[in-house]
Amino acid sequence: MASNRDYYEVLGVDRDADQKTIKRAFLKLARTLHPDVNKAPDAEEKFKEVNEAYSVLSDERKRANYDRYGSAEGPGGFGADYVDMSDIFGGGFGINDIFDSFFGGGASARGGRPARTRGRDMGITLRITLAEAASGCTKTIAYDRLAPCDDCDGTGVGEGGHETTCTRCNGTGRVVEVQRTIFGQMQSQSVCPECGGSGKVVDKPCETCDGQGRTPSRETVEVEIPAGIHSGQSLTVPGKGEAGVRGDAAGDLVVRIEVEASDVFERQGDDLFCEVRVDALEAIVGTTVKMDGILEGDEVTVDVPAGCEFGQQVMVEGLGMPRLGSTARGNLVAVVRVVSPEGLAESDLDAIRQMVEARGASKGDAGEKSASDGSKKKTKFRPHGRKSANGSK
Ligand SMILES: [Zn+2]
Ligand SMILES: [Zn+2]
Structure with missing residues (x-):
């Protein structure tokens, strides 16, 4: 019953609210409902509800579907080149991690100021077909990350506020303490408690991001996948990982490619193996088999020699997989499968x-x-x- 609530109602925004308004409303609610902060018994349920509403309304495609059909999935799902990564995040980078680093991590610790820290790299796995690996393709990936805050341009400084050099540590981020002991004077260095090691203090932190300079965001990124890519290879999109705290360098988005197996071709290196069915009579006298190749427009002609045997391999040069970073291609190897002739009188x-x-x-x-x-x-x-x-x- 709870999950059937109107998403706009959940976030308390108008139906024509812009993305900025939606995000502000979401952050405000999420901050008060996050299980780390709110110990009320129904807080977690409400937090999930707010989260779900935001994940739909922050994504223009899902929102359009929701407005029109009452469901984020719409009538027929998304286009083939649009991949929603939110549910196939592997290895520790889910929306929960994003919230944890946003709400937890000491960044918004009471009274303290966030340290300047670089954003983490994020890793995701993208599955593509063998044909896509052969031709190369462009994929639009939608995913969640901590992105630079729109309201303060990632500085963490609120309107009318300033970032100034920390007076306690003179901008070094470290403080030296001198202790008198029976052995004489002892010096120890520690992180400046005033600025958290950043060397800067903000007198008026941005309210939207709580002074962090970054907020959980739904992002889309276009990834160009080069022809000939292999399973397990990765593409790096610089700066599209987690944003750094208060304008520090962002991490990278590392997209690991997984090439799906094909029904027709088996890839071995840059060569492609496939089966051709030849009837026994044709195998005796030899024949020519035409078939589609892995690339659109490929015309494969397999010359099956006379006396061809079951399992014999016939190579077609240069019609295998394109080689990564080259115009050359591997070979296509047709494995002959001799079958009984059909329709004999x-x-x-x-x-x-x-x-x-x-x-x-x-x-x-x-x-x-x-x-x-x-x-x-x-x-x-x-x-x-x-x-x-x-x-x-
Ligand atoms: Zn300081
Ligand atoms: Zn901000």
């Missing part, structure tokens, strides 16, 4: 039977003679045996 079968019988008679002498070196010849006749077995049913 009774007269065809008669003709074949006669041929087989005639061959069998002449082979009686030759077979014994070439027993030691005739292995190749023998395997060539295996398909005949299968075919006649199938043909008779």
